[in-house]
Ligand SMILES: Cc1cc2nc3c(=O)[nH]c(=O)nc-3n(C[C@H](O)[C@H](O)[C@H](O)COP(=O)(O)OP(=O)(O)OC[C@H]3O[C@@H](n4cnc5c(N)ncnc54)[C@H](O)[C@@H]3O)c2cc1C
């Protein structure tokens with residue numbers, strides 16, 4: 001998120017000029033290569049060969065094809081759990097990320113709903129609401145298989161050739177898939193990332209998000225390491241399914257990079273929802289007990305160690321790393337970053353002009369819609385002779401924890417640094433449903449306004465339906481809505497969303513000089 005802001009918001013005039021000049025050069029370069037290939041120059045098997053059929057790879061490939069390019073994409077054989085040899089068309093989002101995770105969130109939400117319904121007069125006969133974990137996992141697998149098939153069909157209908165196998169770059173214009181070589185005018189690297197495990201004793205006993213989506217049964221007691229998106233989402237899922245969940249993280253508050261007030265409010269709500277939060281804590285080791293359960297040694301804020309025992313699972317949600325090892329990129333002269341990410345320019349092009357990269361592998365913003373945007377940009381640059389820069393301004397995102405969080409634009413801390421003077425509007429309330437349902441959860445909303453221009457530069461929400469609500473407001477923030485314009489909108493009543501257009505009193509003025 002932070003990277004996104006730095007990448008694109010408010011480019012100074014001289015930078016814009018540089019972008020335009022490079023754009024013109026790129027356009028000339030692309031035209032030259034197109035005519036070289038089409039004419040007497042070297043012949044290629046494909047105009048574009050993509051490695052990885054996840055969000056970015058599928059989007060880039062099928063749009064390049066729709067623009068007239070001859071395109072192939074290679075992808076590892078399907079499996080629910082990824083490895084260096086297993087993957088599947090659809091990629092992380094469809095098979096091991098957004099989709100199965102959201103299905104799990106839906107499944108877990110029913111548990112709360114059954115409870116909440118009692119406040120509204122419903123009585124469930126004893127034993128009426130039982131959950132079949134295996135039934136759910138089966139339904140989820142069926143849906144993922146359907147999606148895998150649907151994505152394959154999408155590629156077929158778009159006339160993109162699918163090659164099953166592990167791709168590797170041989171040189172600037174050659175990709176090898178399981179021994180067979182293909183010559184391509186352009187190569188798109190869209191291999192995504194994989195879970196990063198902490199190097200602590202007993203790490204091999206821990207699961208990651210891949211396995212968490214495929215457990216044979218729901219854990220009754222679980223420790224989740226980390227407090228990023230994945231950690232808090234899975235903590236919420238397991239907890240709603242009735243597990244005792246311990247979230248262990250090294251920061252004082254969860255969700256580093258999010259707005260400070262949001263982080264504080266979210267932590268309070270997570271605790272109210274039943275999570276055991278171990279802040280400012282570091283995992284030391286994991287071991288197997290005689291009874292087969294796991295123990296986790298944790299170093300707490302005061303430096304003292306304590307042990308969490310009888311854990312069914314320890315889940316590491318400690319970030320993801322680009323899946324670039326053994327891909328042949330360094331050998332082909334592609335510049336790589338310290339985390340193994342592919343270094344690209346504003347067009348998602350590497351220092352080797354025929355090689356491009358999009359999505360998690362470039363480690364800008366690890367979100368599906370961002371990978372889609374980047375894939376689309378490369379398709380236009382490569383196949384339409386329209387050099388296209390992805391626009392990272394006001395990228396919204398949501399965390400599907402309990403409660404949900406959604407955000408667009410700057411956090412207060414980022415905005416203060418960028419704009420100096422701010423007007424901050426906040427509200428916190430018990431949503432109407434929870435006044436009767438008995439749920440202790442509250443909602444928090446925040447609008448960050450640049451005091452000088454009165455533009456809304458950030459909006460944040462913690463509470464039910466935050467993602468659905470924020471998508472619409474993201475449009476407004478992206479096009480530069482002012483606070484006055486926001487105030488002129490008539491609310492939808494009764495809804496939580498209406499609070500965003502009815503916050504009239506400044507909660508706080510942040511002044512640089514103060
Ligand atoms: C648990 C989880 C939940 C998530 N939830 C969300 C969410 O709710 N919203 C959201 O926006 N984002 C979410 N994300 C992030 C999102 O999934 C990624 O940002 C997105 O999938 C990135 O797309 P990509 O195309 O870069 O890579 P991927 O989707 O990972 O695709 C890369 C593909 O390349 C293949 N591949 C790798 N190496 C090779 C090779 N050598 N040869 C051939 N194929 C190869 C892989 O098998 C894979 O299919 C989540 C991620 C995780 C892990």
Ligand SMILES: NC(=O)c1ccc[n+]([C@@H]2O[C@H](COP(=O)([O-])OP(=O)(O)OC[C@H]3O[C@@H](n4cnc5c(N)ncnc54)[C@H](O)[C@@H]3O)[C@@H](O)[C@H]2O)c1
Nearest residue numbers: 226227228229230231250317318319320366367398399400
């Ligand atoms: N709803 C969504 O949009 C969604 C959901 C899941 C994942 N994602 C994407 O996937 C990416 C990866 O998710 P993630 O949650 O694994 O990563 P993350 O970067 O969001 O969080 C990683 C967590 O691991 C901790 N950590 C890292 N190294 C550590 C160490 N050495 N010791 C202790 N703790 C350590 C960090 O402090 C942090 O809490 C996210 O950045 C996000 O972009 C998005």
